[in-house]
Amino acid sequence: MTTTLSAATFKLADQAALSPAQQQLEQRLLSFIHTHKDQPETGLFVIHGDAGTGKSAVLAAAFSQLQALSRSQNANPLQGTNNYLVVNHNEMLKIYKRLAGDAPELRKKDFQKPTPLINRLNKTDQLADVVFIDEAHLLLTQPDRYNKFNAHNQLQELIKRSRVVVLVFDTRQVLKLKSYWQASDLQPFLDRYPHELFNLDEQFRVTGNADVVNWIDQFTQGHLLPKPTDDQFDFQIFADGQPMYDLIRQRDQQVQLSRMIATADFPYVVNHGTWYVTAGSLKLPWDKVNLTDDPWALRPETLDEVGSIYTIQGFDLNYAGVVLGPSVGYDAATDRIVIHLDRYEDQEAFKNRDDLGALSPLKTQIVFNSINVLMKRGRYGLYLYAVDPALRQRLLAL
Template sequence: MTTELSAATFKLAATAALSPAQQQLEHQLFTFINEHLHTPQPGLFVIHGDAGTGKSAVLAAAFARLQALSRSQTANPLQGTTNYLVVNHNEMLKIYKRLAGEDDQLRKKDFQKPTPLINRLAKTNQLADVTFIDEAHLLLTQPDRYNRFNQHNQLSELIQHSRVVVMVFDERQVLKLKSYWQASALQPFLAAYPHQQFNLDTQYRVTGSTAVVDWINHFTRGQLTAKPHVRDFDFRIFEDGQPMYDLIRQRDQTVQLSRMIATADFPYVVNHGTWYVTAGSLKLPWDKVNLTDDPWALRPETLDEVGSIYTIQGFDLNYAGVILGPSVGYDATTDRVIVRPERYEDQEAFKNRDDLGNLNPLKAQIIFNSINVLMKRGRYGLYLYAVDPVLRQRLLAL
């Protein structure tokens, strides 16, 4: 495995080890699997944690161990089990399948998108023994004919077709209404099954002081606090997008894995020409549809594109240049960050919900969630440019 691939993903480097909290999580997870593998009712193990807390790293390591035990020639309680890791995210699925080729105990067929797996298990009337779900907050909570999902909740279907389900869930990374969970709905849902929950709260991606993470957390709740200055994390706010891009290019030349990313505030239609993101004097094309097996962040040509939440969620960058588009603004009266859903160009995010009442607060939360995902990509640096001039001046004043 290349160093770049390890750095860009949740895959631990060869010399790395799980932290004590992650080791405790893995131990509890396997205890839970063994206890619930042969019980009448499915068991549900939920891993919570903010972006960058190592949820996927634990999940990937635990799944590799599970499959090694399943395929071991030595008798053990998990020998011969049929297990899957599911993720409703094309770019992350590419990483999982790529990593499968580097581990003798893993197969590409171990990794699936939810709808094809649900439909196949239902058609053959089969049960998976253990189903791992990464980014469970991206699962659908309503039918979606475009994705050939005709049932009502992908998590319910996966539980119905599994003996044990292990899922990563972060409500602050829900990016579409069709994946939305009401805060009051998840706990009663879990209560219907034997379940256990584990929270990871140590930040592993954003290096240095917790001050930067705290600043981002305040920002994504609409609050502005003094810009932190920390020695080992480069946090800058720019008056124009071009100098930010120039610095990102320099960072990529020296340490790689540095990219421009933006909120979904600029028009884009799939397979209909080239669409652009503008940031002051900067004009760059949106990321293209990626039909290769290589994730967006690992392809050299994407240094000349702007990535979206859909290409970068779940990945690590070394330096992230984040463009806050027109939907993100500032209210001088209250000194708060505001969002304008009517300016958000990802209308797919707001489609097809008539069961949630007033959608305006939920739409605002989805935009803030997308900002949270973008701002927590960089390990060593975060660069910000705000298209809205009032917000930009307020950020520069910090």
């Protein structure tokens, strides 16, 4: 098996490295911006795609082109435009700002979290020309006083303050009720504004064959298939967490960017001491609040921690050791994965809402979404350990 070192933890490829589908998307996107930037109605360009299909790569490449044209000394239709790339994810924002330091056409101020940008545009009564939104499924769909967002939907507010909005949207990566999006929730915006849709369906992160990707997809819908084999992708199931961690350390020494990550099934309170993830004989601390400018997976000391969906979503790892916590169980009668909502420790994810109907199925979907995010982190290998004894035995029997 051959692997390559990664310079960053999500793939921001140059033009030569983009696939034909990605290059087609980039050109259609820039053409859409040209067509709609001077129209009376805001134009929406929506990019769909599962975890690992290269959405951020295209977004970053197109945004770099846009900013190069905006800041060009040569006259062109996009010269002098006021553009931003927005992401509601602290760790991804750090990666974008880090890359801005290496690209002459980019500035760190080009990259923003949504609430500060919305509040600033409102205060100054300004319109942005183009706003790119990565991980738009993380935008808030209700007020959040803690984050100083007082309106009801961040996407609506960004559309009101922009001439063109380009958004990446994947309902399978929604992780909290306060930002809960269903596929149908986008429809009112598509009915209201001129738009174009593009779907990326080629898996770029997980190098495993179609059987490997299908196994993960089926697992995150509750189904168990026979364990797939692929000489180019290292997929292993462990009876204990310690040997899994030992192998992750070995992989990190060989190719870097190999980390332990887990479902949010272990207690954790921000700024209240050290909290631990246990996986059989293994006990490691949860990731700590990261106040540095370096993303979690790029810091060497995090090899001795366990990452969460909030530190790893959107990033590439070379190898991922995934701990499935107590909320992820197994029902022998139906031979299906079951979710025990009372054992899921991410209370922030389940803050109740009264506008979504029955919450139990939505909460179950959020947990499955988090598993999908975790299992699709590793480019070259996925290692699994299940805390639930029944699930662990069933996985080992595969």
